[in-house]
Amino acid sequence: MENSHEKLQDETVTKPDIHKVCSLVSTSENMDEASQRNLINGKRIIVVGGGGYSMRNIWPDAAKYGIEVILVEANCQHTAKDCVPRFIHYDFSDHKVDGVHAAEIVNLIHGRGIKADGCLSFWDECVPLAALMNEKLGTKGPSFNAMMTANSKARTQNVLSMRGADISQWPRADMYSTKAVHLTTEMDCDKLPDSFRFPAILKLDNGSGATGACVVESRVELKREFCQITSSLRNDSDFPGIGLTHGNSMMTMEFYGGTEHNVDVIIYDNKLIAAFITDSGITRRPYFIATARRMPSFLSEDKQARLIEAAYRCCLQIGLSNGTFNVEFKLTENGPKLIEINSRMGGYCLRAWLRKLYGIDMMLYSMMIAGGISPYVRTRPVDKILIGVMVIPALHAKILKEEPLRTLLYSMIEKGEIVFLQFYKLSENLPPYDDPFGNIAVSGSTSQEAKLKLMEVCKVLDIDQPDYQVEQFIQNF
CATH class of the missing domain: 3.30.1490.20 (ATP-grasp fold, A domain)
Known part of the structure; x- marks a missing residue:
């Protein structure tokens, strides 16, 4: 469904200057990182949903930036309870009545005399609720309608498919959708x-x-x-x-063939601040379980430009005008085709890798935008390539549970030979569909060097197996 806000966006969208975008340097602001952090210092940001194990670093990192997090969580015993300055327990687990939840949470906030500077969520299921709270608080963020569109993959595709005849700019967003x-x-x-x-x-x-x-x-x-x-x-x-x-x-x-890529975009007031592309490895069948990642992208500059253009335009056309968003594409022989839009910063290893390679923090930029501050994104030169492989419970739980693999894993971590990121804690019961519980990555000066190092690590840790052939997953890298 169209609204006046979306129509206004059609008239204001401008094509990004690829030389500025690919260098990932915003020239619209003249503040350095220190002054940027001074602006966010002391801001009170509501975070809806404590999420899972993968979000555990957000709370201490936010404290280092001087951000006062007000965490609203349905689980009164959530592990983040003692990691944030303010914790508010409210059961919002029934998302069919998010309108009621938003009103009651805002009343709780006001009743405690808290003046919030912004509100957001890093947890998919809570993103629409955070949008409703922003609308009631008058703070910055996409509309509830935009978040609900992004939250439904079918609605995202169909809204974009219909945005053709009413858009004068080229390329049109319907080119990327199905x-x-x-x-x-x-x-x-x-x-x-x-x-x-x-x-x-x-x-x-x-x-x-x-x-x-x-x-x-x-x-x-x-x-x-x-x-x-x-x-x-x-x-x-x-x-x-x-x-x-x-x-x-x-x-x-x-279904489309082609290579798969993630585009993490930072948008403020409809303007593209920066974009980062991560390549995905060939997925493991029969289900599309993630297998590998590479950063920076192996794509040529012109193909990266097309992906960034597509991600930026798709976000704006469904109303994602302020925030950090993760957009997944297949790059086919006919150009980019949208897989889905995640209306929050990218998950898995993306935040950690962006910090390691570029020295930027997507969580910080998410908080800044929620607080009404336009981020200034200046990246350092990148002379390394990160390539990592996902590890799955059915085949690789032993690297955390069995000796001597466990000792060897942590020895490699301490020596800086690998980067290991764990997404959730392992239990005795295997999760359905064998979702990855972590990622093991290595760096190299060239793609070939990084791939050889990764294959060596995977053989030593028994990650590379007949039923999990890492060399096949990373062949496009």
């Missing part, structure tokens, strides 16, 4: 339009991390996989943290 079909019941699988083409991608409409995503070759296979996935992923208790609090409906659209 008509999608939203599936809520098994019967919906029988209602695909005659023009629908296979192979197709099937995945959770609100899910994160590609959990349960797969390729289907026919209508019969579509229905079979839909029933299997929705029966195993029914609600949040089946797989916490992937967005099932918003339901387990699915979506399907045409």
Whole structure:
């Protein structure tokens, strides 16, 4: 659905200067990093949802920047409770009534005499709620409608597909999108339009991390996989943290070949401040579980420019005008095709890698934008390449649990030979679809050097196996 805000964006979108964008240096501000931190120091920022283990570093890092975090969390015993200056327990677990939750949380904030400078969430399922709170508080951030569009993969694709004739700028956002079909019941699988083409991608409409995503070759296979996935992923208790609090409906659209890339964008008042591209390795079938990452991108400058243009335009056309967003694309022979838009900063290893390579912190910029401050992004020269491989519970839990692999892993970490990031704590029960629990990365002066080092590490730690061939995952790097 269109609104006047979206129409205004059509008239104000300007094509980014690729030389400025690719250098990732904003010339619109004249502040250095120290003065930038002074501006955020003392700001009170509401964070909705404490998230999981992967968010554990946000709280001490925010404190180092002088940010006073007010954490609103449904779990009264959340591990972040003692890590933030203010903790407010409120049960918002039923996201079907986020409008009620937003009003009551804002009343709680005001009732405690707290004057907040901004509000945001780093946790997918809480992003729409944070948007509603921003609207009530009058603080900066995308609208609830924009966040709900981004939260639904089918709605994102279909809104962009319809933004063609009413847009005068070129390229139009509909060039990057694909008509999608939203599936809520098994019967919906029988209602695909005659023009629908296979192979197709099937995945959770609100899910994160590609959990349960797969390729289907026919209508019969579509229905079979839909029933299997929705029966195993029914609600949040089946797989916490992937967005099932918003339901387990699915979506399907045409499947595209090509290489996969993440574009992390920073947007303030509709203007592109900076963008960073990370390459993704070949996914592991039958499900689209992430396997590998490379930063900086191996793409030529002109292809990077096309991806940045596409990410920026897609964000604006669904109303994401302020914030840090993670946009996933397939780069096909016909150009970029949108996979999905995550209306928060990128997950997995992206924040840590950007800090290590470029010296920038996407969390800081997220907080700054929420507080009404335009970030100044100045990066240092990059002379290294990071390539990392995901580790999965079924095959690699032993590197954390068994000797001598555990000792060897931590020895490599201490010597600086590898960068290891853990996304969640391992339990005895294997999670469905074998989502990655961590990433092991190495750096090199060239792509070939980094790949050789990674393969050596993977052999020593028994990560490279017949059923997990790392060399295949990183072949495009």
